[in-house]
Amino acid sequence: MKELEEKIVREAQVLPGHVLKVGSFLNQQVDTVFLKKMAQETARLFAGLGVTKVLTVEASGISFATAVAMEMNVPMVFAKKHPSANMSGAQLCSPVYSYTHKTTYNIVVSRDYIKPCDKVLITDDFLANGNALKGLMEIVDQAGATVVGCCAEIEKGFQGGGDELRAKGVKVESLAIVESMTDDGKVTFRS
Amino acid sequence: MKELEEKIVREAQVLPGHVLKVGSFLNQQVDTVFLKKMAQETARLFAGLGVTKVLTVEASGISFATAVAMEMNVPMVFAKKHPSANMSGAQLCSPVYSYTHKTTYNIVVSRDYIKPCDKVLITDDFLANGNALKGLMEIVDQAGATVVGCCAEIEKGFQGGGDELRAKGVKVESLAIVESMTDDGKVTFRS
Numbered sequence: 367m368k369e370l371e372e373k374i375v376r377e378a379q380v381l382p383g384h385v386l387k388v389g390s391f392l393n394q395q396v397d398t399v400f401l402k403k404m405a406q407e408t409a410r411l412f413a414g415l416g417v418t419k420v421l422t423v424e425a426s427g428i429s430f431a432t433a434v435a436m437e438m439n440v441p442m443v444f445a446k447k448h449p450s451a452n453m454s455g456a457q458l459c460s461p462v463y464s465y466t467h468k469t470t471y472n473i474v475v476s477r478d479y480i481k482p483c484d485k486v487l488i489t490d491d492f493l494a495n496g497n498a499l500k501g502l503m504e505i506v507d508q509a510g511a512t513v514v515g516c517c518a519e520i521e522k523g524f525q526g527g528g529d530e531l532r533a534k535g536v537k538v539e540s541l542a543i544v545e546s547m548t549d550d551g552k553v554t555f556r557s
Numbered sequence: 558m559k560e561l562e563e564k565i566v567r568e569a570q571v572l573p574g575h576v577l578k579v580g581s582f583l584n585q586q587v588d589t590v591f592l593k594k595m596a597q598e599t600a601r602l603f604a605g606l607g608v609t610k611v612l613t614v615e616a617s618g619i620s621f622a623t624a625v626a627m628e629m630n631v632p633m634v635f636a637k638k639h640p641s642a643n644m645s646g647a648q649l650c651s652p653v654y655s656y657t658h659k660t661t662y663n664i665v666v667s668r669d670y671i672k673p674c675d676k677v678l679i680t681d682d683f684l685a686n687g688n689a690l691k692g693l694m695e696i697v698d699q700a701g702a703t704v705v706g707c708c709a710e711i712e713k714g715f716q717g718g719g720d721e722l723r724a725k726g727v728k729v730e731s732l733a734i735v736e737s738m739t740d741d742g743k744v745t746f747r748s
Contacts, residue, residue: 381645395634395670398627425615429623429633436589436627442620443586448639479586 367407367541371555373400374520374542380551384522386492386544392519393426393491398433404541405433408489408517411539412438415514417487419443419480421506423462423473423498427490430519434489443480445473445502458508462501465494473501475509482510493518493540496527503536520544523556558598558732562746564591565711565733571742575713577683577735583710584617584682589624595732596624599680599708602730603629606705608678610634610671612697614653614664614689618681621710625680634671636664636693649699653692656685664692666700673701684709684731687718694727711735714747 379387391397417438422431423445435442456477463470480486488502499516506513515537521528523543531538543556570578582588608629613622614636626633647668654661671677679693690707697704706728712719714734722729734747 379645387645389667390669391632394637394667395632396623396626398623398633399630401623402627425619425635425637425639428616428619429635432587432589432592432620432623433627435587436593436624439590441582441586442589444616444620446585446616448616476580476585478581 367404369400370404370519370542374544374553378553380547380549380553382549384525384547386520386522386547386553388520393429396429401429401433402437404430404519405437407541408434408539409437411517412487412515412537415487416485417514418483418485419511420487420489421445421475421480421502422489423447423502426492427498430491431489434487434517438487441479443475445475445505447471447473458505460501460504460508462497464497473498473505475505477509480506480509480511484509484511485514486511487514488516489518490516491519493521493528493538494525496531499527499531515539517541522547558595560591561595561710561733565735565744569744571738571740571744573740575716575738577711577713577738577744579711584620587620592620592624593628595621595710596628598732599625599730600628602708603678603706603728606678607676608705609675610702611678611680612636612666612671612693613680614638614693617683618689621682622680625678625708629678632670634666636666636696638662638664649696651692651695651699653688655688664689664696666696668700671697671700671702675700675702676705677702678705679707680709681707682710684712684719684729685716687716687722690718690722706730708732713738 420435518540521540521543545556611626709731712731712734736747
Protein backbone atom coordinates (compact mmCIF):
# COMPACT_ATOMS: atom_id res chain seq x y z
CA MET A 367 0.00 0.00 0.00
CA LYS A 368 1.93 2.93 -1.41
CA GLU A 369 0.29 5.46 0.93
CA LEU A 370 1.43 3.50 3.98
CA GLU A 371 5.01 3.28 2.67
CA GLU A 372 5.01 7.05 2.18
CA LYS A 373 3.64 7.58 5.67
CA ILE A 374 6.37 5.34 7.14
CA VAL A 375 9.09 7.29 5.29
CA ARG A 376 7.58 10.58 6.46
CA GLU A 377 6.58 9.79 10.05
CA ALA A 378 8.35 6.67 11.38
CA GLN A 379 11.56 6.68 13.39
CA VAL A 380 14.21 3.95 13.30
CA LEU A 381 15.42 3.15 16.83
CA PRO A 382 18.41 0.94 17.74
CA GLY A 383 17.79 -2.81 17.50
CA HIS A 384 15.73 -2.70 14.29
CA VAL A 385 12.81 -1.04 16.07
CA LEU A 386 10.56 0.87 13.67
CA LYS A 387 8.65 3.35 15.78
CA VAL A 388 5.29 4.19 14.26
CA GLY A 389 3.56 5.25 17.47
CA SER A 390 2.67 8.65 16.04
CA PHE A 391 0.10 7.24 13.60
CA LEU A 392 -0.18 3.46 13.80
CA ASN A 393 0.08 1.85 17.21
CA GLN A 394 -0.07 4.25 20.12
CA GLN A 395 -1.56 7.32 18.54
CA VAL A 396 -3.72 6.04 15.70
CA ASP A 397 -4.59 8.16 12.67
CA THR A 398 -8.14 6.84 12.37
CA VAL A 399 -8.83 8.39 8.96
CA PHE A 400 -5.86 6.47 7.59
CA LEU A 401 -6.77 3.39 9.66
CA LYS A 402 -10.07 3.22 7.79
CA LYS A 403 -8.21 3.20 4.45
CA MET A 404 -5.98 0.36 5.66
CA ALA A 405 -9.02 -1.56 6.88
CA GLN A 406 -10.75 -1.10 3.50
CA GLU A 407 -7.65 -2.38 1.69
CA THR A 408 -7.47 -5.39 4.02
CA ALA A 409 -11.16 -6.17 3.48
CA ARG A 410 -10.50 -6.02 -0.28
CA LEU A 411 -7.51 -8.39 -0.01
CA PHE A 412 -9.58 -10.99 1.88
CA ALA A 413 -12.95 -10.43 0.16
CA GLY A 414 -14.96 -13.46 -0.92
CA LEU A 415 -13.18 -15.86 1.44
CA GLY A 416 -16.04 -16.10 3.92
CA VAL A 417 -14.24 -14.55 6.88
CA THR A 418 -16.45 -14.83 10.00
CA LYS A 419 -14.07 -13.40 12.61
CA VAL A 420 -10.96 -11.24 12.94
CA LEU A 421 -8.45 -12.35 15.59
CA THR A 422 -5.52 -10.38 17.02
CA VAL A 423 -3.52 -10.12 20.24
CA GLU A 424 -3.52 -7.28 22.76
CA ALA A 425 -2.72 -4.48 22.86
CA SER A 426 -1.31 -2.68 19.83
CA GLY A 427 -3.08 -5.00 17.37
CA ILE A 428 -6.56 -4.15 18.62
CA SER A 429 -7.24 -0.90 16.77
CA PHE A 430 -6.37 -2.38 13.35
CA ALA A 431 -8.33 -5.59 14.02
CA THR A 432 -11.33 -3.54 15.16
CA ALA A 433 -11.30 -1.41 12.03
CA VAL A 434 -10.90 -4.45 9.74
CA ALA A 435 -13.71 -6.32 11.51
CA MET A 436 -15.98 -3.25 11.26
CA GLU A 437 -15.22 -3.06 7.55
CA MET A 438 -16.09 -6.77 7.12
CA ASN A 439 -19.11 -6.65 9.48
CA VAL A 440 -17.79 -9.55 11.58
CA PRO A 441 -16.79 -9.76 15.27
CA MET A 442 -13.26 -8.96 16.43
CA VAL A 443 -11.62 -11.13 19.09
CA PHE A 444 -8.34 -10.42 20.82
CA ALA A 445 -6.10 -12.86 22.67
CA LYS A 446 -4.96 -11.71 26.10
CA LYS A 447 -1.32 -11.70 27.17
CA HIS A 448 -2.08 -10.71 30.73
CA PRO A 449 -4.39 -12.62 33.07
CA SER A 450 -7.66 -10.87 33.84
CA ALA A 451 -10.25 -11.15 36.62
CA ASN A 452 -13.11 -11.46 34.18
CA MET A 453 -11.90 -14.54 32.32
CA SER A 454 -13.86 -17.67 33.11
CA GLY A 455 -14.65 -20.99 31.45
CA ALA A 456 -12.49 -23.03 29.06
CA GLN A 457 -9.59 -21.24 27.41
CA LEU A 458 -7.53 -21.73 24.26
CA CYS A 459 -3.89 -21.07 25.03
CA SER A 460 -0.57 -20.91 23.18
CA PRO A 461 2.96 -19.93 24.27
CA VAL A 462 4.62 -17.12 22.32
CA TYR A 463 8.28 -16.20 22.55
CA SER A 464 8.86 -12.45 22.35
CA TYR A 465 12.23 -11.38 20.94
CA THR A 466 11.44 -7.82 22.03
CA HIS A 467 10.97 -8.73 25.69
CA LYS A 468 13.18 -11.89 25.69
CA THR A 469 10.47 -13.89 27.41
CA THR A 470 7.77 -16.44 26.68
CA TYR A 471 4.17 -15.52 27.52
CA ASN A 472 0.91 -17.32 27.03
CA ILE A 473 -1.78 -15.85 24.82
CA VAL A 474 -5.29 -16.84 25.80
CA VAL A 475 -8.74 -16.71 24.18
CA SER A 476 -11.99 -18.03 25.63
CA ARG A 477 -13.11 -21.18 23.81
CA ASP A 478 -16.55 -19.56 23.51
CA TYR A 479 -15.26 -16.95 21.07
CA ILE A 480 -13.80 -19.19 18.36
CA LYS A 481 -15.98 -22.03 17.12
CA PRO A 482 -15.14 -24.89 14.73
CA CYS A 483 -17.28 -23.25 12.03
CA ASP A 484 -15.28 -20.00 12.15
CA LYS A 485 -13.15 -18.79 9.25
CA VAL A 486 -10.61 -16.58 10.92
CA LEU A 487 -8.57 -13.69 9.53
CA ILE A 488 -5.59 -13.07 11.84
CA THR A 489 -4.28 -9.51 11.94
CA ASP A 490 -1.57 -7.64 13.83
CA ASP A 491 0.21 -4.33 13.69
CA PHE A 492 3.63 -5.90 13.04
CA LEU A 493 4.86 -9.15 11.52
CA ALA A 494 8.55 -9.82 12.22
CA ASN A 495 9.57 -13.32 13.27
CA GLY A 496 5.95 -14.38 13.04
CA ASN A 497 5.78 -15.80 16.55
CA ALA A 498 2.62 -13.93 17.54
CA LEU A 499 0.85 -15.00 14.32
CA LYS A 500 1.96 -18.62 14.82
CA GLY A 501 0.56 -18.52 18.37
CA LEU A 502 -2.73 -17.15 17.07
CA MET A 503 -2.84 -19.82 14.33
CA GLU A 504 -2.27 -22.47 17.01
CA ILE A 505 -5.26 -21.08 18.94
CA VAL A 506 -7.48 -21.22 15.84
CA ASP A 507 -6.28 -24.79 15.29
CA GLN A 508 -7.12 -25.76 18.90
CA ALA A 509 -10.62 -24.39 18.33
CA GLY A 510 -11.00 -26.63 15.26
CA ALA A 511 -11.58 -23.51 13.16
CA THR A 512 -9.97 -22.45 9.86
CA VAL A 513 -7.31 -19.79 9.27
CA VAL A 514 -8.26 -17.86 6.11
CA GLY A 515 -5.06 -15.85 6.20
CA CYS A 516 -2.94 -13.32 8.03
CA CYS A 517 -2.57 -9.59 7.53
CA ALA A 518 -0.10 -7.23 9.19
CA GLU A 519 -0.04 -3.50 8.83
CA ILE A 520 3.78 -3.60 8.59
CA GLU A 521 5.94 -6.65 7.88
CA LYS A 522 9.66 -6.63 8.57
CA GLY A 523 10.51 -8.77 5.56
CA PHE A 524 14.15 -9.17 6.59
CA GLN A 525 13.12 -11.06 9.74
CA GLY A 526 11.60 -13.85 7.68
CA GLY A 527 8.41 -14.67 9.61
CA GLY A 528 6.07 -13.74 6.77
CA ASP A 529 7.95 -15.70 4.11
CA GLU A 530 8.13 -18.75 6.37
CA LEU A 531 4.33 -18.75 6.65
CA ARG A 532 3.89 -18.14 2.89
CA ALA A 533 6.17 -21.14 2.21
CA LYS A 534 3.74 -23.24 4.24
CA GLY A 535 0.87 -22.09 2.04
CA VAL A 536 -0.64 -19.51 4.37
CA LYS A 537 -2.12 -16.45 2.62
CA VAL A 538 -0.08 -13.66 4.21
CA GLU A 539 -0.73 -10.10 3.10
CA SER A 540 1.05 -7.14 4.61
CA LEU A 541 0.13 -3.57 3.80
CA ALA A 542 3.82 -2.60 3.71
CA ILE A 543 6.88 -4.88 3.70
CA VAL A 544 10.08 -3.31 4.98
CA GLU A 545 13.03 -4.99 3.25
CA SER A 546 15.78 -3.16 5.09
CA MET A 547 16.35 -0.48 7.72
CA THR A 548 19.62 1.28 8.36
CA ASP A 549 20.70 2.82 11.68
CA ASP A 550 20.62 6.28 10.12
CA GLY A 551 16.90 5.83 9.44
CA LYS A 552 16.74 4.81 5.76
CA VAL A 553 13.88 2.38 5.13
CA THR A 554 13.46 0.42 1.89
CA PHE A 555 10.41 -1.58 0.90
CA ARG A 556 9.88 -4.84 -0.99
CA SER A 557 8.61 -4.01 -4.46
CA MET B 558 -28.69 3.48 25.51
CA LYS B 559 -31.63 1.08 25.70
CA GLU B 560 -30.18 -1.34 23.16
CA LEU B 561 -27.01 -1.75 25.27
CA GLU B 562 -29.04 -2.40 28.43
CA GLU B 563 -31.00 -5.09 26.58
CA LYS B 564 -27.78 -6.63 25.29
CA ILE B 565 -26.33 -6.71 28.83
CA VAL B 566 -29.48 -8.43 30.17
CA ARG B 567 -29.39 -10.94 27.31
CA GLU B 568 -25.65 -11.66 27.00
CA ALA B 569 -23.71 -10.59 30.12
CA GLN B 570 -22.82 -12.86 33.02
CA VAL B 571 -22.54 -11.76 36.65
CA LEU B 572 -19.47 -13.33 38.28
CA PRO B 573 -18.59 -13.27 42.00
CA GLY B 574 -17.15 -9.98 43.29
CA HIS B 575 -19.42 -7.69 41.24
CA VAL B 576 -17.73 -8.67 37.99
CA LEU B 577 -19.98 -8.08 34.99
CA LYS B 578 -18.63 -10.27 32.22
CA VAL B 579 -19.36 -8.83 28.78
CA GLY B 580 -16.51 -10.51 26.93
CA SER B 581 -18.89 -12.09 24.43
CA PHE B 582 -19.74 -8.78 22.75
CA LEU B 583 -17.97 -5.83 24.34
CA ASN B 584 -14.42 -6.32 25.52
CA GLN B 585 -12.81 -9.56 24.38
CA GLN B 586 -15.02 -10.56 21.49
CA VAL B 587 -16.39 -7.32 20.09
CA ASP B 588 -19.66 -7.16 18.16
CA THR B 589 -18.42 -4.56 15.68
CA VAL B 590 -21.84 -3.84 14.16
CA PHE B 591 -23.09 -2.89 17.62
CA LEU B 592 -19.78 -1.13 18.41
CA LYS B 593 -20.45 1.23 15.52
CA LYS B 594 -23.86 2.12 16.98
CA MET B 595 -22.26 2.85 20.37
CA ALA B 596 -19.60 4.98 18.70
CA GLN B 597 -22.27 6.95 16.80
CA GLU B 598 -24.19 7.57 20.04
CA THR B 599 -20.97 8.72 21.77
CA ALA B 600 -20.14 11.07 18.90
CA ARG B 601 -23.66 12.50 19.22
CA LEU B 602 -23.29 13.02 22.99
CA PHE B 603 -20.02 14.95 22.53
CA ALA B 604 -20.83 16.71 19.24
CA GLY B 605 -20.02 20.40 18.91
CA LEU B 606 -17.47 20.40 21.73
CA GLY B 607 -14.42 20.55 19.46
CA VAL B 608 -12.95 17.16 20.43
CA THR B 609 -9.51 16.79 18.80
CA LYS B 610 -8.45 13.45 20.30
CA VAL B 611 -9.88 10.34 21.99
CA LEU B 612 -7.78 8.92 24.84
CA THR B 613 -8.13 5.51 26.52
CA VAL B 614 -5.97 2.95 28.31
CA GLU B 615 -4.91 -0.48 27.05
CA ALA B 616 -6.19 -3.04 26.42
CA SER B 617 -9.94 -3.51 26.62
CA GLY B 618 -10.68 0.19 26.07
CA ILE B 619 -8.96 0.31 22.68
CA SER B 620 -11.70 -1.04 20.43
CA PHE B 621 -14.34 1.42 21.73
CA ALA B 622 -11.93 4.37 21.61
CA THR B 623 -10.94 3.43 18.05
CA ALA B 624 -14.55 3.28 16.89
CA VAL B 625 -15.42 6.59 18.60
CA ALA B 626 -12.37 8.32 17.13
CA MET B 627 -13.21 6.96 13.65
CA GLU B 628 -16.73 8.31 14.03
CA MET B 629 -15.37 11.75 15.06
CA ASN B 630 -12.53 11.73 12.49
CA VAL B 631 -9.88 12.45 15.14
CA PRO B 632 -6.85 10.42 16.29
CA MET B 633 -7.11 7.82 19.05
CA VAL B 634 -4.36 7.55 21.66
CA PHE B 635 -4.03 4.83 24.27
CA ALA B 636 -2.04 4.94 27.50
CA LYS B 637 0.18 1.93 28.12
CA LYS B 638 0.12 -0.06 31.34
CA HIS B 639 3.04 -2.26 30.36
CA PRO B 640 6.50 -1.00 29.41
CA SER B 641 7.35 -1.40 25.74
CA ALA B 642 10.59 -1.46 23.73
CA ASN B 643 9.35 1.12 21.27
CA MET B 644 8.64 3.93 23.73
CA SER B 645 11.14 6.77 23.58
CA GLY B 646 11.23 10.46 24.40
CA ALA B 647 9.39 12.34 27.16
CA GLN B 648 6.44 10.58 28.74
CA LEU B 649 3.32 11.65 30.61
CA CYS B 650 2.74 9.28 33.51
CA SER B 651 0.14 8.74 36.26
CA PRO B 652 -0.26 6.02 38.93
CA VAL B 653 -3.57 4.12 38.91
CA TYR B 654 -4.74 1.83 41.68
CA SER B 655 -6.57 -1.23 40.35
CA TYR B 656 -9.14 -2.73 42.72
CA THR B 657 -9.40 -5.71 40.38
CA HIS B 658 -5.71 -6.57 40.60
CA LYS B 659 -5.05 -4.99 44.04
CA THR B 660 -2.01 -3.19 42.73
CA THR B 661 -0.88 0.23 41.56
CA TYR B 662 0.47 0.54 38.04
CA ASN B 663 1.66 3.50 36.00
CA ILE B 664 -0.13 4.49 32.83
CA VAL B 665 2.07 6.20 30.28
CA VAL B 666 1.55 8.27 27.12
CA SER B 667 4.23 9.89 25.00
CA ARG B 668 4.23 13.66 25.46
CA ASP B 669 4.25 13.96 21.65
CA TYR B 670 0.71 12.60 21.40
CA ILE B 671 -1.16 15.07 23.63
CA LYS B 672 -0.50 18.74 23.02
CA PRO B 673 -1.65 21.80 25.03
CA CYS B 674 -4.11 22.69 22.24
CA ASP B 675 -5.86 19.29 22.42
CA LYS B 676 -9.46 18.90 23.55
CA VAL B 677 -9.59 15.34 24.78
CA LEU B 678 -12.50 12.95 25.09
CA ILE B 679 -11.55 10.15 27.51
CA THR B 680 -13.26 6.79 26.95
CA ASP B 681 -13.10 3.34 28.50
CA ASP B 682 -15.05 0.11 28.45
CA PHE B 683 -15.92 0.27 32.17
CA LEU B 684 -16.25 3.04 34.74
CA ALA B 685 -16.39 1.74 38.32
CA ASN B 686 -14.33 3.56 40.96
CA GLY B 687 -13.13 5.93 38.28
CA ASN B 688 -9.43 5.42 38.99
CA ALA B 689 -8.47 4.77 35.38
CA LEU B 690 -10.37 7.86 34.19
CA LYS B 691 -8.77 9.98 36.94
CA GLY B 692 -5.33 8.76 35.85
CA LEU B 693 -6.12 9.63 32.23
CA MET B 694 -7.41 13.08 33.30
CA GLU B 695 -4.16 13.61 35.21
CA ILE B 696 -2.22 12.81 32.02
CA VAL B 697 -4.27 15.32 30.00
CA ASP B 698 -3.63 17.87 32.74
CA GLN B 699 0.13 17.20 32.66
CA ALA B 700 0.04 17.84 28.92
CA GLY B 701 -1.64 21.21 29.52
CA ALA B 702 -4.57 20.04 27.39
CA THR B 703 -8.33 20.17 28.13
CA VAL B 704 -10.63 17.30 29.11
CA VAL B 705 -13.89 17.71 27.22
CA GLY B 706 -15.52 14.81 29.05
CA CYS B 707 -15.51 11.10 29.76
CA CYS B 708 -17.55 8.29 28.25
CA ALA B 709 -17.71 4.68 29.37
CA GLU B 710 -19.56 1.92 27.60
CA ILE B 711 -20.76 0.58 30.96
CA GLU B 712 -20.73 2.41 34.29
CA LYS B 713 -21.16 0.59 37.57
CA GLY B 714 -23.18 3.37 39.20
CA PHE B 715 -23.09 1.71 42.63
CA GLN B 716 -19.30 2.07 42.79
CA GLY B 717 -19.56 5.85 42.71
CA GLY B 718 -16.68 6.86 40.43
CA GLY B 719 -18.90 8.43 37.77
CA ASP B 720 -20.95 10.49 40.24
CA GLU B 721 -17.79 11.69 41.98
CA LEU B 722 -16.51 13.08 38.67
CA ARG B 723 -19.92 14.60 37.82
CA ALA B 724 -19.93 16.35 41.23
CA LYS B 725 -16.63 17.97 40.21
CA GLY B 726 -18.25 19.30 37.04
CA VAL B 727 -16.84 16.77 34.59
CA LYS B 728 -19.18 15.83 31.72
CA VAL B 729 -19.47 12.07 32.22
CA GLU B 730 -21.70 10.09 29.89
CA SER B 731 -22.07 6.35 30.09
CA LEU B 732 -23.95 4.34 27.52
CA ALA B 733 -25.43 2.14 30.27
CA ILE B 734 -25.36 2.69 34.04
CA VAL B 735 -25.74 -0.44 36.15
CA GLU B 736 -27.38 0.52 39.45
CA SER B 737 -27.27 -2.91 41.05
CA MET B 738 -26.21 -6.49 40.38
CA THR B 739 -27.23 -9.51 42.43
CA ASP B 740 -25.25 -12.72 42.79
CA ASP B 741 -28.00 -14.62 40.98
CA GLY B 742 -27.41 -12.44 37.93
CA LYS B 743 -30.16 -9.81 38.09
CA VAL B 744 -28.95 -6.46 36.73
CA THR B 745 -30.88 -3.20 37.15
CA PHE B 746 -30.10 0.07 35.40
CA ARG B 747 -30.28 3.73 36.42
CA SER B 748 -33.33 5.26 34.76
